Amino acid sequence: MSSVSKSPWVIHYDGSSCNGCDIEVLAALTPLYDVERFGIINTGNPKHADIFLVTGSVNEQNISVIKEIYDQMVEPKVVVACGVCACSGGIFHDCYNVIGGVDKAIPVDVYAPGCAVRPEAIIDAVVQGIGILEEKSAALAAAKKKGA
Amino acid sequence: MGKATVIPFGPQHPVLPEPLHLDLVVEDERVIEVIPQIGFIHRGLEKLVEKRDIHQFIYVAERICGICSFGHSLGYAETVEDLMGVEVPKRAQYLRVIWHELSRIHSHLLWMGLGADAFGFEALFMHCWRLRERILDIFEATTGGRVILSAVNIGGVNRDIEDSELYAIVDKLEGIRGEYHEICNAFVNDYSVASRLVGVGYLSQEEAEALCMVGPFARASNVAYDCRMLGRGGYGDLENFQPILSDEGDCYARVKVRAAEVEQSIDIIKELVSKIPHDGIGEKSKLTPADGAMASNVLEQPRGECYYFARGNGTKNLDRMRMRTPTSQNLAGMVKALEGCELADVPNIILTIDPCISCCER
Numbered sequence: 306m307s308s309v310s311k312s313p314w315v316i317h318y319d320g321s322s323c324n325g326c327d328i329e330v331l332a333a334l335t336p337l338y339d340v341e342r343f344g345i346i347n348t349g350n351p352k353h354a355d356i357f358l359v360t361g362s363v364n365e366q367n368i369s370v371i372k373e374i375y376d377q378m379v380e381p382k383v384v385v386a387c388g389v390c391a392c393s394g395g396i397f398h399d400c401y402n403v404i405g406g407v408d409k410a411i412p413v414d415v416y417a418p419g420c421a422v423r424p425e426a427i428i429d430a431v432v433q434g435i436g437i438l439e440e441k442s443a444a445l446a447a448a449k450k451k452g453a
Numbered sequence: 454m455g456k457a458t459v460i461p462f463g464p465q466h467p468v469l470p471e472p473l474h475l476d477l478v479v480e481d482e483r484v485i486e487v488i489p490q491i492g493f494i495h496r497g498l499e500k501l502v503e504k505r506d507i508h509q510f511i512y513v514a515e516r517i518c519g520i521c522s523f524g525h526s527l528g529y530a531e532t533v534e535d536l537m538g539v540e541v542p543k544r545a546q547y548l549r550v551i552w553h554e555l556s557r558i559h560s561h562l563l564w565m566g567l568g569a570d571a572f573g574f575e576a577l578f579m580h581c582w583r584l585r586e587r588i589l590d591i592f593e594a595t596t597g598g599r600v601i602l603s604a605v606n607i608g609g610v611n612r613d614i615e616d617s618e619l620y621a622i623v624d625k626l627e628g629i630r631g632e633y634h635e636i637c638n639a640f641v642n643d644y645s646v647a648s649r650l651v652g653v654g655y656l657s658q659e660e661a662e663a664l665c666m667v668g669p670f671a672r673a674s675n676v677a678y679d680c681r682m683l684g685r686g687g688y689g690d691l692e693n694f695q696p697i698l699s700d701e702g703d704c705y706a707r708v709k710v711r712a713a714e715v716e717q718s719i720d721i722i723k724e725l726v727s728k729i730p731h732d733g734i735g736e737k738s739k740l741t742p743a744d745g746a747m748a749s750n751v752l753e754q755p756r757g758e759c760y761y762f763a764r765g766n767g768t769k770n771l772d773r774m775r776m777r778t779p780t781s782q783n784l785a786g787m788v789k790a791l792e793g794c795e796l797a798d799v800p801n802i803i804l805t806i807d808p809c810i811s812c813c814e815r
């Protein structure tokens with residue numbers, strides 16, 4: 306399983322973010338920060354992804370989309386909330402259409418704060434996520450052994 | 454002709470950084486109808502004016518959109534300044550334009566990268582974003598932020614840029630210009646780019662005018678409209694400003710218009726730096742808008758004309774704040790340009806209008 310955790314693939318979904326965090330997520334993938342050198346690749350397919358990067362808060366319209374993407378991802382999986390909007394609702398927390406942070410829809414493993422979140426913070430969060438991914442896959446393997 | 458099939462596109466889709474849902478009705482490989490559905494990012498921030506006062510709302514306004522964040526804080530500040538009759542010193546106006554044009558360069562480079570990604574030229578995408586980081590370095594040096602700048606207040610700007618620093622910025626931009634030419638060369642002279650984009654997603658001038666298109670999307674269909682021509686603030690002191698036009702109306706023309714606008718922005722910054730006055734950067738206004746006072750304003754965002762309307766009610770909160778953003782205008786044209794295209798061209802056409810969904814839905 307360590308092969309998975311050494312080069313995790315990420316999927317990105319923009320909740321109701323202002324784009325500020327999205328472009329920072331993309332910036333983390335492009336030459337200056339370049340996480341691809343660690344084998345981290347951005348994919349559009351939930352079934353290929355290990356780490357789910359969500360930016361922006363949850364609202365009535367997108368809550369089902371976020372849940373759907375999460376459900377389609379295969380175990381083990383890690384969710385990273387990027388930016389304060391995704392962590393708690395941020396500056397928009399009392400807007401009428403905002404339910405709150407991503408943890409209102411799906412379980413979140415790592416919170417990366419910042420408005421906008423800095424690419425360094427995203428990389429830190431992903432590295433932390435890799436640790437959690439490893440723990441989860443070890444737990445899965447142990448459960449499988451017990452079952453067999 | 455085969456039977457019509459509906460293909461759902463988005464909201465989570467590899468080519469879209471943002472959630473937009475389209476129902477594409479296709480017959481064989483041809484798209485015959487497009488039904489857009491939006492609302493995934495609606496936050497309802499216009500209503501926040503009731504809870505945040507006019508000075509706090511500037512931070513909300515710049516979070517309408519992270520790409521043109523500076524433009525939104527500027528457009529909002531100008532509208533409220535009109536509402537209260539606040540005079541802004543010339544230096545602050547120039548600095549605002551300089552930051553706004555830098556945002557345009559960063560936004561266009563970002564878009565050129567995403568566009569390249571949409572037609573499958575990933576190396577070009579990476580190069581555009583690499584160059585864009587140099588603009589973000591300027592932002593970081595002058596304001597401390599990379600995408601959210603918080604540089605404007607009602608009455609002026611929060612920070613001055615010293616003259617020596619301004620000259621250094623111009624030097625930096627001249628350096629960027631050289632590298633930019635190399636990137637542009639790939640966009641404008643590479644036959645593989647042209648073969649993906651020429652003649653795709655055509656919109657005629659009549660259609661663009663009838664659908665009230667704005668920004669580079671309209672200018673690529675030969676509609677000579679650019680709010681910078683109106684000469685508000687620092688733009689009024691430019692020697693000569695001409696909008697960049699093309700009469701081809703296809704995806705390729707949209708690329709070329711934006712590519713030329715980056716250079717135009719560099720020239721604007723250069724000209725303003727050479728004649729920037731020294732009359733202070735203004736300070737935060739202490740006035741409150743009068744009851745029933747109304748003001749409106751237009752500003753040329755990287756994606757086109759954005760309209761702002763504000764009404765006061767005698768308190769430190771506004772009664773109403775309304776923005777109409779370029780993407781909500783341009784969606785109609787996008788739907789039109791998509792009709793009749795081939796399925797494989799859909800991502801290119803969507804991206805060449807440069808949609809910014811979070812502006813559009815606020």
Ligand code: SF4
Nearest residue numbers: 322323325388390420
């Ligand atoms: S945290 Fe800030 S920059 Fe990020 S989406 Fe929210 S408002 Fe935008």
